[in-house]
Amino acid sequence: MNPRASLDPRASSDPRASRTPRPTRRALLGGLLGAAALPTLAACGGVTSLDGGSGGGGSGGGSSSGGLVIGTANFTENQILGYLYAEALRGAGVKASVRPNLGSREIVIPALQQGDIDLLPEYQGNLLLHFDDTAKQTEAGDLQNALAVALPAALEALPYAAAEDKDVFAVTKETADKHGLRSLADLHKLDGKLVFGGPAEDKKRVVGLVGLKDVYGTTFKEFKSLDASGPLVKGALKKGDVDVANLFSTDPDIQANGWIMLADPKQLIPAQHIVPVIRSAKADAKVRRALARLGGALTTQELAKLNKLVDVEKKDPDDVAADWAKRNGLTRG
Structure with missing residues (x-):
């Protein structure tokens, strides 16, 4: 997919609300x-x-x-x-x-x-x-x-x-509540302390670790190379092996598990x-x-x-x- 990917971070109160301007x-x-x-x-x-x-x-x-x-x-x-x-x-x-x-x-x-x-x-x-x-x-x-x-x-x-x-960066409800995470901007207060999971390409992509560092000033303790919104990364998020996961906004498991898609106030994700x-x-x-x-x-x-x-x-x-x-x-x- 991703490639595309695959291929949107939304406020936790509304998992379908876009965080980038809707096309007219x-x-x-x-x-x-x-x-x-x-x-x-x-x-x-x-x-x-x-x-x-x-x-x-x-x-x-x-x-x-x-x-x-x-x-x-x-x-x-x-x-x-x-x-x-x-x-x-x-x-x-x-x-x-x-x-x-x-x-x-x-x-x-x-x-x-x-x-x-x-x-x-x-x-x-x-x-x-x-x-x-x-x-x-x-x-x-x-x-x-x-x-x-x-x-x-x-x-x-x-x-x-x-x-x-869209790509989304998601956390479990437990992680969101524990650290007060509602948007990507909130990750900066935990800079260098969280584990990120996603496809290998995320390490070099703008909508990935590069953009999270450049736009939000956020780095991670560890990057785990898994898959693109697939069973590996979702299983790791569920078990707590990763704290932040790169998923896709249309993935049905996000709603099923009550995961929180972090808002994107600086519009990293187009x-x-x-x-x-x-x-x-x-x-x-x-x-x-x-x-x-x-x-x-x-x-x-x-x-x-x-x-x-x-x-x-x-x-x-x-x-x-x-x-x-x-x-x-x-x-x-």
Whole structure:
């Protein structure tokens, strides 16, 4: 997922309240409907597409005639999204296959650039920080525009979905009550005394230890390399092996366990709307329309329900995606 990750810290009294500015209706419509018309501007280090073209730009001149290979990161939600992309594309008459669980963003982005996969579910803010770790944008529309500049020439970000899933930094209720923790700013009074758990990449990511130190002045006694909002990090938080855990805001276990998502008053964590990243050589009008239709139908609440079906009820992500796509009119027949 994370990669994305995966892909929001919220006040403890309301686990769904955003701590970064909510995108305005104008910005959301701009992302859902207008971004397909925005050209992807060439950036340094762009790769050559497999069909011999430059692949740059969002003109819609690509071709999906050979089908698309969709890759996903190594967490539940991203796999569900990959299968949803496949269902939406098949419903539009495009051949699609899924290569799930490939790894973190540091693995799947190079795979996309090299043409091993053609399409990837991503998360706006963390994707931008992957290519530009100095980026300051936090609002969805601004992030979309920044991605058009930051992405390599052969890649582009298609219109983002209504659904959003942010990284959150969570603690148990016991830890929050004991130390008076309600926001990330509160961690500074325990500087160097707590244990942090998350995926290995958190050690070098802005939305991770780097940002927590630079923005909130917080360091930790120990970093435990675990997984991305998966059973390892959640088990460690539950047992007390870690004090602060990097989870995802749509993870059903947060509410089930009464964990506290620490507020983010300095907006370290940007908007994380789901955004398809595609090789431009494959991004024809049929693909764009299919993914935009999916993005308009998929809300944060619906995505959280799909995560619960897989993580809690132990259903297969491909079956969950197929059923949801059918119920929402995205498949044929």
